[in-house]
Amino acid sequence: MQVSHTGTQIAGEALALLPPDDVIFGRSAAMRSVRDRIERVSQANIPVLIQGESGTGKEIVAKLIHVLSPRREGRFVKVLCPAVPASVFESALLGCEMELFEGTTNPNPGRTDAAEGGTLFLDEIADLHPELQAKLLHLLHDGRVLRIGAPGVTQEMSGGMRVLCATHRSVKREMERGQFRPDLFYRLNAMSIHLPPLRERREDIPVLAEYFLQHYAAKYDRPARPLPAQCLHRLQEYDWPGNIRELENLINGFLVLGCETATLSEWMDRPPGEPLVANSADGFVPLRKIAQHAAREAERKIILQVLEANEGNRKKAARALNLSYRALLYKIKGAGIPAKRVVVPRRGATLSPADCQSS
Ligand SMILES: Nc1ncnc2c1ncn2[C@@H]1O[C@H](COP(=O)(O)OP(=O)(O)OP(=O)(O)O)[C@@H](O)[C@H]1O
Ligand SMILES: [Mg+2]
Known part of the structure; x- marks a missing residue:
């Protein structure tokens, strides 16, 4: 029997569409x-x-x-x-x-x-x-x-x-x-x-990245531009401790925020393979640092989710989070998400590597 399946809906269930x-x-x-x-x-x-x-x-x-x-x-x-x-x-x-x-x-x-x-x-x-x-x-x-x-x-x-x-x-x-x-x-x-793990199948990263790009572009009704070769290269270098879910979240965030606003430019700027929590000189990671990092990551994830749910509208997101607009902007900055408004490039415009540079 051949595994052959092209985006089937699971029979009898309102379950997610499987990728091809x-x-x-x-x-x-x-x-x-x-x-x-x-x-x-x-x-x-x-x-x-x-x-x-x-x-x-x-x-x-x-x-x-x-x-x-x-x-x-x-x-x-x-x-x-x-x-x-x-x-x-x-x-x-x-x-x-x-x-x-x-x-x-x-x-x-x-x-x-x-x-x-x-x-x-x-x-x-x-x-x-x-x-x-x-x-x-x-x-x-x-x-x-x-x-x-x-x-x-x-x-x-x-x-x-x-x-x-x-x-x-x-x-x-x-x-x-x-x-x-x-x-x-x-x-x-x-x-x-x-x-x-994804780090043991790096050759599959471009196909997955492209799939998530198309998937979320369709979901948010945004143009899906191909990822520049430089970005793909950097995606293939990273170790992906959160595997495919982490890659999916990154591309999702990229689509939510728009290309100028950074998720990918963070990638472009990050030294390859840089760990999320740096070890101290003696090789131990202080617990306090891990907790701070986890809290920052959790806050960042929630902010991204709420921005996603509100199609990038920060005023609405602030209301949903029960924060003042200013407080949300402050948190967005603290979470490393640039405070610029989302700029969605013109439909059909191509994404150049320059689009992915830090703003
Ligand atoms: N091979 C794949 N192709 C495309 N998307 C995938 C693939 N594997 C996983 N995903 C996507 O990655 C995300 C995580 O997948 P899934 O929930 O199946 O992982 P998991 O191994 O069960 O994770 P966990 O251990 O955290 O529960 C999902 O959104 C899923 O759609
Ligand atoms: Mg699971």
Whole structure:
């Protein structure tokens, strides 16, 4: 079977449009082997463990396996494991039947009911508490789930669903540390897919950057001009600790702010490979510095998101953030976002490297 997919909407779900497969896989040998594995697993109903650093595309791969599988007409149901409180883990997964009055029940469907005939995606599985790992092990049998049913009703099995899991942690290391049950690992890991970090597939960066550029230009109704070679070169030099998500955020910010206003000019000015937090002379990074950096990054991210939601209008963004206009301008400056108003170049104008110089 060929992985062939050109921006499909996931059947039966209002889920995001997947990028076309030449964008998802790029040209790198590492992603060719991922494509190979996806081809092999998508037709068989076996559990798959998807591993990779944060932002490498684990959820995209899970959705792609679902879209290519015979269960594509069923739903793709995601459970973010660390977000489910331990006390309601079973009922969230399986649902519960509460007896309201004599003889009447109020069936409250769980995530596995929703995934029946489709795919159950257990995200961040390595963060599941060991006690809940034991419960999950007990419930999963060959892609089927043990139902508890109303009190007194005999336990039964569901018809079936594909179980996919993902984690940004190394499950092997978690097992060595005694934090992950090997028996659950072997049940969930009939096949594993490892997604390479972006720094190990630099040749794919231009295709991804171009895709995000077109995608966000269409979203904001802005002209999509090709990135100058110099910018692409710098993008390929950087190490991308946040992987594809970080690249996507950068291009998104670039489109929100307009070309003069800097996200790319910051890149042009930044020495290649410069770490976000510089080490001190003795090799240690002071905790205070990390906290300051994290707070600055979080504030910057929120400001960019609110600017995006308000199409770059700073007055509206200030109102949304409950700040005075002046305070927002001050914060924009502090976050390294130039305080100039967004200037959207004329439609059809080409972006020259000079456009990307610091203002
Ligand atoms: N191969 C790809 N092609 C195009 N876009 C991608 C690709 N992989 C990921 N993305 C985009 O990057 C972002 C992060 O992807 P995703 O959520 O799948 O990563 P993840 O590995 O699950 O991250 P995390 O560990 O942080 O949950 C998403 O917006 C997604 O659309
Ligand atoms: Mg994810």
